Amino acid sequence: MRRLINRRPDAVTQLALMLLPFVIVVICYMVASEARLSENPNDKLLPGWSTIAAAIERMAFLPDPRTGNYLLWSDTVSSLTRLGIGVAVATVIGGIFGILQGLVPYFRATFNAFTGVLSMIPPLAVLPILFIIFGLGELAKVVLVAVGITPFIIRDLALRTAEIPHEEIIKAQTLGASTWQIILRVVVPQMLPRLIDGVRLSLGAAWLFLIAAEAIASDSGLGYRIFLMRRYLAMDVILPYVAWITILAFSLDLALRLFQRVAFRWMYRGNGL
Amino acid sequence: MRRLINRRPDAVTQLALMLLPFVIVVICYMVASEARLSENPNDKLLPGWSTIAAAIERMAFLPDPRTGNYLLWSDTVSSLTRLGIGVAVATVIGGIFGILQGLVPYFRATFNAFTGVLSMIPPLAVLPILFIIFGLGELAKVVLVAVGITPFIIRDLALRTAEIPHEEIIKAQTLGASTWQIILRVVVPQMLPRLIDGVRLSLGAAWLFLIAAEAIASDSGLGYRIFLMRRYLAMDVILPYVAWITILAFSLDLALRLFQRVAFRWMYRGNGL
Amino acid sequence: MTRVTVENLWKSYGDQTVLENINFVTEPGSFISLVGPSGCGKSTFLRMMLGDEAPSKGRILIDGVALEAEPSPDRGVVFQKYSVFPHLTALQNVMLGLEFAGSPIAGRLFGRARRQARAASLEMLQGVGLEQSANKYPSELSGGMQQRLAIAQALVKKPKIVLLDEPFGALDPGIRAEVHEIMLRLWREEGMTIFMVTHDLSEAFKLGTRVIAFDRRRTRPEELKAYGATVTFDLMVDGKIIPPRPETPAPLAAAAQ
Amino acid sequence: MTRVTVENLWKSYGDQTVLENINFVTEPGSFISLVGPSGCGKSTFLRMMLGDEAPSKGRILIDGVALEAEPSPDRGVVFQKYSVFPHLTALQNVMLGLEFAGSPIAGRLFGRARRQARAASLEMLQGVGLEQSANKYPSELSGGMQQRLAIAQALVKKPKIVLLDEPFGALDPGIRAEVHEIMLRLWREEGMTIFMVTHDLSEAFKLGTRVIAFDRRRTRPEELKAYGATVTFDLMVDGKIIPPRPETPAPLAAAAQ
Amino acid sequence: APKKDFKVGWSIYVGWMPWGYAQDNGIVKKWADKYGLNIELVQFNDYIEGINQFTAGAYDGIMSTNMDALAIPSAGGVDSTILIICDYSNGNDVIILKDKDALEDIKGQKVNLVELSVSHYTLARGLESVGMSEKDVTVVNTSDADMIAAWGTNDVTAMVTWNPMAAEILTGENANNVFDSEKLPGEIQDSLVVNTKTLEENPDFGKAMTGIWYETMALMSADNEAAIAAKTAMGTASGTDLEGYEAQLAATEMFYTPQDYISFAESDLEKTTTFVTKFLFDHGLLGQDATSPGYIGIELADGKVVGNADNVLLRYTTEYAKLAADGKL
């Protein structure tokens, strides 16, 4: 009998094991749903598959009678636009501040403590202030997403920048580089993939802030729909929406990882022979 | 003229620079508050210092006429209790699953994809489901905090565990260790400080979930108070509460770091001579 | 006393053959130096000896019995790096192996058993000259001290076979000579079989009773994948230092006697 | 041709004195090997030569002028690790220095200037035998190739002084000998002054025209903090390999002539 | 064993504050003890979450409007009974315009409100009263907690909300009340809704709740120090003071006595009920299977069923109030 730690499942077992927890969750859901529906066929909490399928068809493939939109798609476009802009803004600001904070002592002295404190403020608590400053429109939602994740991105990137071996910075100087040239040719190219890591790590929070923002004032978006549907416990819509958000989040993460592989080949080539 | 990158501020300059952004924010606030108050002396959005001071006194140092509690303190106790239990639960579960996922191939095969998907589900979107399952008492809030951060802790720790040099695991086996002994004597002690890092990284999210949970169903807690006051735009109460949460978050982070230093001296002794 | 038999051993990763048809038998109590160019498969061979990797073909016997397919306490190891546990003091590092054996559930000894293990470990530490540093963490020890600690840690289990993968590569010459002495003394006292991978030929000949070199016989690019390294020379040293003569590889058969 | 004068140089970190009263003058075109036990301050000395650290007392002059207090292109450097940029191909690594000089804002050359820089860099790469690998990333190069690349990268700027901090420590003996040849050839061709830190005495004597050893004179524990290392021996080698004779340190004064 | 433990949810609203006061001042315990029960009143910060919990079966009773009771528990198949109507909104729900003072001016504007709530209903009824429909405006869902902050932004020009937010907003100079629920008397009822099955099996629960309510009502409607003290406590608990609370009460038609409630409930509720079902049906809130506004039957206090008699899921009852009126509790 080998130690557990030395035993590796073969490919088929691996697949089976991977699916196992998902299957268990589905079965649990089915049993619970069955039980509730047999007591009250109108139960909204754990709808049956057919109800869910009908809701998916209604939201995704039939135009909404009131607006003529396909709601799932228009919600998705709204949310992804907000998320995209918010994350892009956070990435740019986070990239600039992170690199400068990690590299330039004067800059670090000025902003390190400040971003440290900023990152501790729970953005949800200061929402009213954001509303007053940025209004209630799309801007406020984008800003909430950006405000929510920028401090994290800055701190992460500043740490990573500070981790660049001191030798590289010295070397660049002996090759005659100015501070600006060091940033441009040595630091930025090496930090871009790290920045993407930082963005990937903060995507979860970004979704959270997006949903929170959409819950507060909106007329479209995935978070808006979920919170609206919550008003009458329409779990048949909420569950597919949650699954859809999960799929979107997963795909975004995957896309970023692929982009990283393609754009920064130097990180993945060879293995330091 | 030396390169910017090579110039370091002296201690006094450093302090001055550090304070600079805070001072700027305070001045901006004062100017904006002044301007709004001169237009409308009853403006609630940016109250003056005296209003804020009065609110602080009312919340922190005078008993609430209705319950006889000092509200700030009873809110703090409620919130910290929930946060503490939620984070503790997440730490324990995250620690166990993270280590097993990182170390035992069969365990990894079973749970890696599952925790990956779980970590992509935005907990705010499933809030209604959580409330239904766990009721609205303290349990639900604790569960939301735990559910919100556990997948992150698991994934972080699993990665860290997988990073333990393979040599160490081999070595332990040549010393006769069973899988259980390896976990107990080799992996857990080395992963505890990493686990604390993971907890520190997820504290921000934990606060977020706590505030969101308290916003929905509660009768005490810092998040509850902020949302209650939001209805009346009582920024004179909200701003000190936000500052207080920030201080608490900062102190927690600091406490964890200090604990790490004291409890895991082996990480900080010497520097590999 | 232990005799290791390597029979017709092959190892491939995917379609890349790393080791090809390795055959030899060691005398009990041998100190075998393994040399060869970087990437020729020396570490791979040690990993197979450990049971961490399975051979693609052929087998390894210890005293005529196929070796256990996973690391076990009869085969100790010292790597170039990561060989001691950073979270344990020197003394705890050495005691660890004794605690594993004596306490399957808690992984810790208490009371008398603990005092005994402690005494045995301190003695071991003394053997490698670390008694002063018993309560220091590895990060507080120099590289040479860490390697001596790793040796003490491995030997306290009295393994039949000790595998060393470039154990002294990171040490500077003075400290290296000192650790050599300790190593030789322990080897003579304990009578175990040692396999040591090294890049330093003079070290190989100074310590080994036998030097085995792995290398590829075919190096044309189109042959690189299909053919692996094998034993290209195999010399008995008889306890004294003989300079390397790579141009006259001894026939395989001679070694197997 | 460059003459380096080190005058009464001291370096302390806090109350720990690392280097104490270092004095010497180098002939133009010297190849100086710096040896000494680990932690004696060799790297610290190189960092002061680079301008990365300031001396606590004393000064360093280059051709009679105090050296610039930050790294500059007249002093090239090759470290043991992290000496090339991982995100640039070999060719880009070598071109980088030329691009910095030619393009202050964009940090990149275009058109003819670029073609010229490219040609010069390719020639440099050829000099170190890397013309085949011009488009590979450092992670695709072996350790020896990376160090040769680092040398090419440093030398393309034609620095007056080259500082090497254990540049060949990680290479195995065959490759090391090969890089030695390249290094010696480039040194003779370019006529620069080289400071090389090494742990390997035979390397120090093989390459250096002069070998300087740093060491502490006082090693009693209570003296360790207050006294640092200084020059304990200083030998002219005259281009041929002389075995080390640490027991007869040459007087300081002899070296300064 | 018969059920002993009951949980009832309430949230902060002028007409429901007495429940919190009753809990804090031992009135709940007194009546629960009288019937040998344990009754716990739980405050929800989020009104809808409470109704969801009730629908899912975690609570035995909940404070809800008639409209939400119909749209959530009833449409979710939970047979529910309106045990007590605490009050109806008589000006509490307000349509507010910025810088305009006629409801007609709302045409083409964005209107911030809690979608699908009584505010939405108020808007729909208001628009109807001036011959417009929802197509003439754009509805923007806005969290009730943020109404006051939202009003302060330039984006917001029209809003429907309820007290205390409405009162606070109307203190601003540019805010105009152009329509309120005073014009919809009796349509927006704030009630204690309980699970019908639970009530049938545990009439003592109904009796205890009724007893709690009318004792508290008697206390606060009296003209004495105790009443002032009670109202002050309720005001503070809802985040305002006595004055603010009195102002909110002014826009609320409280049913202080069982008789008030009985005569309201036994009056002609059929018409109001039809308005509500139509609104819900138009917004798809009666469930996917609903084919007409009368899909869910509503049994009135006199036993008459409005809508589908085979699918009665919401019931009014005055049975317990009558016991209270007769002093038989």
Ligand SMILES: Nc1ncnc2c1ncn2[C@@H]1O[C@H](COP(=O)(O)OP(=O)(O)OP(=O)(O)O)[C@@H](O)[C@H]1O
């Ligand atoms: N897990 C693996 N998968 C695929 N190839 C591997 C694996 N491990 C080793 N190899 C390949 O096998 C060959 C032998 O590697 P090994 O580490 O045994 O060499 P080595 O002789 O120890 O070299 P060095 O002297 O550099 O330590 C190398 O070409 C290596 O790339």
Ligand SMILES: Nc1ncnc2c1ncn2[C@@H]1O[C@H](COP(=O)(O)OP(=O)(O)OP(=O)(O)O)[C@@H](O)[C@H]1O
């Ligand atoms: N930034 C620093 N702060 C404090 N002490 C330092 C610092 N840098 C180096 N030292 C100390 O100075 C001494 C000399 O270090 P240095 O790296 O120069 O030694 P070295 O001769 O290069 O050693 P090695 O051969 O191991 O590279 C050491 O004791 C080291 O701990």
Ligand SMILES: [Mg+2]
């Ligand atoms: Mg190896």
Ligand SMILES: [Mg+2]
């Ligand atoms: Mg050094």
